[in-house]
Amino acid sequence: MMIGVVGSSGVTRSAESLLGERMLPVRLAVLAAMAAGCLLLLGHEPSVFDWVLGMLAVAASGLGAYRPMSAALLTSGLLILGFEFGHTGPIVAKVAAGIALAELTARRGGWRSLVAAGVLGAAYLLHPVGGSAVMLYRAVVMALVPLLIGGLLRVAWARAEQSAREAAALEQRRDREIAAAREAERTAIARELHDLIAHHVSSTVLRVGVARHAVPDAPPALLEVLDDIHATGKQTLTDLRKLVTILRDPASNGESFLSPADLPEALAGAVERARRGGMAVTADLAEDVATADALRALTVLRLTQEGLANVAKHAGPDASAWLRIAVGAAGDLDFTLRDNGSPGQAPARQAGGVGLVGLRERVELLDGVFNAGPCGSGWQIQARLPQRIGAPA
Structure with missing residues (x-):
């Protein structure tokens, strides 16, 4: 059974963490320390056999993360040896057998838990202490309590897994509905x-x-x-x-607004159209600008087109503009467009239209930096588009 289900209660999460494979070294260390304390403080002059038996019981309980049935049977066997040959009460083996049975029930359940519980109960019945009623009571309690604890854990984990599956199904259904609405x-x-x-x-x-x-x-x-x-x-x-x-069809690979190889020609066309409209445009375009990926290439083209359109709109068709697009050493694209328009047009540029808002959104979607504002007597747009790792050219 999977350990570590998301969405369970705090108690269940604690149990899952404690019985998880990652926590096995910590759990064994804690159990070994507790076993040593029991033997030193509660045991009556424990012998070497008692110490060896106790440490073996701790180690055997650790098998529960991988082979819970083997761990339960082995710890019960060690308990029988402790009853027969130990010099002090096998407290450590008792605790280890209870833990192993509870873990088996939580992880596997079914007939395996019943068989292991029967073996553990038999281990107590084979050690005569008091009358028959006392022996039977002790055997039933010591086998039934771990069985109940493990059963409760198993039910809690099963419910947590079901909740996680339902949450995942709900999330998938919501994603499908959102995708359908977007489509x-x-x-x-x-x-x-x-x-x-x-x-x-x-x-x-x-x-x-x-x-x-x-x-x-x-x-x-x-x-x-x-x-x-x-x-x-x-x-x-x-x-x-x-x-x-x-x-x-967003997934279609057959259509693309711009191929990176066509970017220099597209930029030159945008500049030429602005010049035909009467604008004096000085362009400094890097020769290796075509090495950009498709998304950055399209963004640079839109920056150029919208920027030049803004110059014509706000600074007039006879304005002068300076355009520079460079490729940095790290592959970043640097865009700068500056004009000599009147500073009195700055408030109109800031307040009117959604062109600059759209450009900023385009740049920020690519984790870039966008700035637009007055520069001297005119206006300036600057953007930096970082190299996208793994992006196809």
């Missing part, structure tokens, strides 16, 4: 993304394409803007399809 929520979000947002974006892309061909003689600057809107819309649709696929 239903993801499916609903995916459906709305596909039926609502993707529909509007598709319509916008189509109309921009029509406009592009409807005004072939339009100024080059206007045509360039229309082409950029058309390309951005198509890329948005691609990302939406990926998002819908991932939401419907």
Whole structure:
């Protein structure tokens, strides 16, 4: 029977710890010390045989952690030897036999406990002390008390095990319900993304394409803007399809927002789009940034996209921005984006929108550090993404 069941009462936990295999050396040491005390203080001039018998009884009781039936029979046999050949009462053997019987009942129970109890009772009956009634009473009490104690322990442990199983089953059921609720929520979000947002974006892309061909003689600057809107819309649709696929099947390995090898190109594209919008962006991108794992690569890209969008929104399209992404010696990714916007825009950046909140959440999910705030006359975003041990590149 398993020892150490979670969720049992304090008394049961104490018994489990005492009878557990890990506590066997401590238990034997305590029993040996108690046996020595009994022989020295309670025994009447114990002989060498009494000492040897007592220590053997202590050692035999320790077998209960592995072979409880053998331990019970052996201690009862040592008790018989103590009755027959000892010079003083075999107190140690009596205690060891009672412990062994109780442990056998707690661990095994059934017919083994009854057989061991019968052998122990017979050991007392074979040693005539007083009348027949006294002998029978002593045999019954000394065999029945360990049997009852062991039975109580067995019932307590069985109930504790049942409680632990029920708690584990309840936890699994709750996990399944949570997973089902999350799946239903993801499916609903995916459906709305596909039926609502993707529909509007598709319509916008189509109309921009029509406009592009409807005004072939339009100024080059206007045509360039229309082409950029058309390309951005198509890329948005691609990302939406990926998002819908991932939401419907998170375990799917067939879709990924960004491959680490594509990170340099994606970062360059984000910078180029900001420049086409009129922003002066100075970019210092590490050549080995593609060595990041997929999650960190996506986070760095989102930091860049959201950061540049914030610069355009709050500092104006003609603002200047400095972007630096470096890979540290330990594999950490360091991100810095700074602009020259007006300090009067700082309160608006802190109070408006959830972009910075989302970026902070992304970084902290990867155990990174995120900081955003005024810097000189403008604004600065800094993040550090530590190397993820065991993460695939």
